[in-house]
Amino acid sequence: MLEINNLHAGIDGAKILKGINLTVRPGEVHAIMGPNGSGKSTLAQVLAGHPSYEATQGSVTYEGIDLLELEPEERSCAGVFLAFQYPVEIHGVTNAYFLRAALNSRRKCQGLEELDPIDFMDVLAEKLEAIGWDDSLMNRAVNHGFSGGEKKRNEILQMAVLEPKLAVLDETDSGLDIDALKAVAEAVNKLRTPENSSIVVTHYQRLLNFIVPDFVHVLMRGKIVKSGGKELALELESLGYDWVREPAGVG
């Protein structure tokens, strides 16, 4: 589904990613772990197409197409989704309105008819039920005045509505207490299918107790220095990132 090959990328001339290789197959959950400043969020932003980040070398192939050539909205239509670490607060536009605009953009590029507000509410009710949440965030402006937990929940709700094939969760656990973390993780798990894949970017192992990954990759100084199964996350938790710092040049 996703093939990242020797990806180099950065922002404002600073080189952050220095040769990432990663293969994600349908149905897989990959965790990217690493200390602050290792390039985790840069990888997430580059995959979503943030205009400030520039890929200088290497390739990203998604379902056979060159992902880096696509505009952010085209990536979304192709099924890529980024759950933001810092969701943006928007004035005035209600969550319901925003979600409908997003879903209709998706439907448009799938060649489907746009949904009117009434039909959309039906779709939304179905999605909310699937993840077990209520509609209390719907009539508030997008992320405006939301608590940290509400913002993260809102990201997952958008994911539920847009049904991405590849979801990138960027530090979705940051700023969440344990109950909110569980609620978010449970929703993500409910959205898992044998076809859909996720890349879970996190600093801490905690989230991975709830969203169990198939693979764990350790990102340091812009490179994946170690890969393994879910047990690697536990080792990192007890031994710290210094433990993998030793065998330089791996990956």
Added chain:
Amino acid sequence: MAQQVLDAKGRLLAEYQALGENGAGHAPKWLRDIRAAAIEQFDTTGFPASRDEKWRFTSLKRLLEAQFSLSSEGDSQVTLADAEPYLLRVGAHQRLVFVNGRYSPELSSLSGLPDGVVVGNLGSDAIRESAVVQQHLAQYAKPEDNPFTALSTAFMTDGACVYVPDGIAVADPIQVVFLTAPGEEPMVRHPRNLVVLERGASATVVEKFIGLAESEYWTNAVTECVLGEQAKLDVYRVQREGEVAHHTATTQSYQARDSKYRLTTVELGGALSRHDINSVLDGQGAESCLYGLTQLQGQQHVDHHTTIDHAQPNCNSWELFNGIFDEKSRGVFTGRIVVRPGAQQTDSKQTNNNLLLSETARADSQPQLEIYADDVKCTHGATLGPIDEKALFYFQSRGIEAEAARNLITYGFGVEILNQIGIQELRESLDEVVHARLDRGAERRREAG
């Protein structure tokens, strides 16, 4: 420049003189005295100089150059069909319509008002004879504070008078609509409104200024709102003057204990608009909320000058003004908050957000906090600039194309204020206007490549 100021001032003084001589300004003595004091004040002060701090960002050059006159021809050619698009269906039975500054009985409608409630033309003898009008008129908006208020007070004739006695709730909105259909000669009008709510009374007033033709004129309006203890007043104000019109206005409110005042003002029209909003909280537990939306294009200029005076402890004030500026338009916002000595436990928040849709649009925002009490909470914040790139990327990452995203983010700026409007019909009609302007702006940008 000095010569022009003198000319404009001289003309107005002469017109005042003529009004007294030809009897057109007939009025009871108490009112003649108020007018005389006001014109004397204007004679002393004159128009604001460009170095006047309160007028720093707004040039009156064009206003002072144009030869505005009180006289006019073709006053009553506006039909109900012309007026209809600007009238609300809700509360249609309590509506005051003015055409070129004069009360229009044909377009107005007054029936079914609750007992004791007065809605009428301030220029009529019957209204002027009431003790309430004598007690309150021109007691809050002071001629010495603002030369335009002085002019309004000197020339005031027609306008709305709304009086709601103790404990009465007027459910439907009371509409006050000023239509201007100018003739060849540039005219000036001084519409004057007085709204008095006694203890525990409540009402909603919709005040509209509408230009029906694209020629130059000047509206100089003053509205005074007086809220007794526990009174509740909602004012929705829409300024859609003609494209080359000048609009100067003061909305002055005065609140007693535990009263709630909410003003939502939408500025869309005029070449030049200056709106002073002054809110005095003079009783504990009073609350004042001011919301403003400005959406401009071309070379339009809107200047909001707000002052909230916390004269007593335990009062709340809340201000949120959003501006959307396209092409070469310009917005000015001054938010002055005064907390008087002893006005402890004041809670005040002011926010002014400005969105610049073109590189030639401009906005200036200046908070002015004067706090003379030590146990208060006062916050203010202003934003200014083009559409936030982070917001744009967020929308795009959800599949929304850049142009649609820009439109939606901008629309949100407007809707944030329009959502404060409790009258669905009014909210929806303004929503359409905001939408249409955004679409036209987007189209212009597309054409310009």
